[in-house]
Amino acid sequence: MWRKPDSCQECGSLLIGDSLRCPTCEKLLSVTPIRGPSKSDISLTSMWSFRDFLPEYAKPISLYEGNTPLIEVKNIENLADLSLKLEFRNPTGSFRDRASSLIISDAVKNKSSQVIGASTGSFGISLSAYAAKAGIKSQNVIPQNLELSKIEQMKVYGSNVIEMGDSVEESIAEAKRLSKAVNAYLATPENNILAIEGQKTLGLEIALQKEFFDALIIPRGSGSLIYSIYRGLEDALASGWIEELPRIYAISLEKTKSAYLAESLEIEQPFLLEEVRETIKFSKGKEIEIDAQQMIEKALNLSRKEGLFIEPASASVLVAADELIKEEEINPPNSVAILSGSGFNALNIYASQLRDKRKVVWGLSESSTTKFEILNLISEGKATYGISLWESLGRAKSKQSIYQHLNELQEKGLIVLFGQNTKIKEFKVTKKGFETLEKMRNLIDFL
Ligand SMILES: [Zn+2]
Incomplete structure (x- = not known):
């Protein structure tokens, strides 16, 4: 059964609220791995098929997130037989829907009439959609100069968008201040433990869908996705679904001027950097930096050869997979690359390339x-x-x-x-x- 930690494992402080870190010692809070039912007892229809691993809600707010396909590359020679987890097939086009579903369910349980969250876009779009479904107001704080198509999508779902600061860190601080000032539910994934717990269902899902895998290739971003998948795999391990944790490869960008192509990867100080580094080390994986320019080529190639339309930032894992396969570091049939975001969230970038x-x-x-x-x-x-x-x-x-x-x-x-x-x-x-x-x-x- 899922239980929120009631005191910090590090310093023993009592914990109030849903912060990801202990207010006293700043240590990341963690939920004890959960031993759930056996694989064969799960019939996968959405992420709520994993409810034994999640907090309990009388009325989950769901748009049928999760249960995204796992398919193999067929037409790209270098990547042949590599498994792709199509997370961009979620309701609003990213893995963030797993977080929003849980967070908004929690906001409803807490009878909040308003949620406030900060992000670089994908989470904001997702939060807006789930808040709409739940009939509660949403406000999104985002850094200035975010891609227009992302801002427009938040507005389409009726969210109020506030542009604040040059980096997402500033937006996160503003969302925190604002949520206190107006007594709104703070949904920012970096501040809410439920983001990790919702997103971990991605790890559980891969363990359910794929018989054997020993390598996962994941975009690093804020570190939230990697840490979440790891949490899911801990639960899968505790439940006997897998025998060993796979190696985790975390993909980030070299600091070049084409890095703007990947707003969601461009994070100055990843919140979970330390935890992510520990995870990678523990799993015997690696951190890999790639050149952003190669991402867009890989993304376009994927569209043209496999019919899959992803955000350029999401193609970072394909650039890395290509290298890892050439170096014989990974074996494609036993490896999974996570495609985290939809191309629809980056239409402008494609337009500027194609016109x-x-x-x-x-x-x-x-x-x-x-x-x-x-x-x-x-x-x-x-x-x-x-x-x-x-x-x-x-x-x-x-x-x-x-x-x-x-x-x-x-x-x-x-x-x-x-x-x-x-x-x-x-x-x-x-x-x-x-x-x-x-x-x-x-x-x-x-x-
Ligand atoms: Zn503490």
């Missing part, structure tokens, strides 16, 4: 290109107001559309009015605007 290269730098449309040009002109002081911008752009667009773009740039906080001239509205670029420009310029250089 005429200079045309799409931001968003999906022609109009985004115009915004970029306008921002550039204002930043360089070449044109700072409507008519001058219209002329600088060769009078190719209507004046009306230039004003529209200026309004939108202003709403996004990328430009502000300045100067004393009351007849002409002059603009200058904000700090956020310059940062956005910088990112877009990097993108163009990169292309």
Whole structure:
């Protein structure tokens, strides 16, 4: 039976709330491995088929998460027979649905009317959908300049989105502050033990679906996925589903300028870094850094050869698998790579790769290109107001559309009015605007 630890295993402090760490000594809390039913007693329909390993809820909030396919690569020579766990087939396109289902079920049990969470996108989208299903309000705190298609998806589910800070660490701090201020349920996975416990069902599921495996290739990100899968495998081991823990390979990115391709991997100080390192060492696995540029090639190749559409960041495991197979470090039929996120969450990145290269730098449309040009002109002081911008752009667009773009740039906080001239509205670029420009310029250089 699942039991929340009531005191810290390290320092003995009593624990209140759902924090992942002991408030006194900061040690990560862990749930004692659970001995559940035998494999043959589980009929897999969703992650709730593992309810013997989960906290009990009278009314679980579910969108049929989990029970994602495990298939073998057939048409890519180097990767042939490697098992792929298709986690992007979850309801909102990522493994985060396993966390949200549990977290929102818990929020409902606690009679919370509002949840607040911080993330770099996938978790936010997921949280928004599950909160919608449960009929409770959700707020997502995200770092600035996150990909638009992710923000739009949160809004589609009715979530309130707050852009705060340059890194997810700042967003996490803000979500924590906000949840106290308005007495809302704190759903941030880095602060909620149930994120780990929900996501661990992925580990249990692989143990159920695959007869034998001795290597798992997992994107590192914040460390949350690796740590969760390990937790699931501990339960699988305690239940006699597996005889040994597999080697765990954690994949992260080299710090290059193409690293922006993987927002979800780009984390300055992974919260669970220490625990993840211990896990990898204990399992006799490795940490592997890869070049982000190779990810997009691998992701496109997977679409074209196997018909699977994943987020570029998720292809990091394929880049690593390729190397590990060449080095004969892993044997493909006994190895599983986790494909964690859907390509639908990264449409802009694909669009910029596939279309005429200079045309799409931001968003999906022609109009985004115009915004970029306008921002550039204002930043360089070449044109700072409507008519001058219209002329600088060769009078190719209507004046009306230039004003529209200026309004939108202003709403996004990328430009502000300045100067004393009351007849002409002059603009200058904000700090956020310059940062956005910088990112877009990097993108163009990169292309
Ligand atoms: Zn402690």
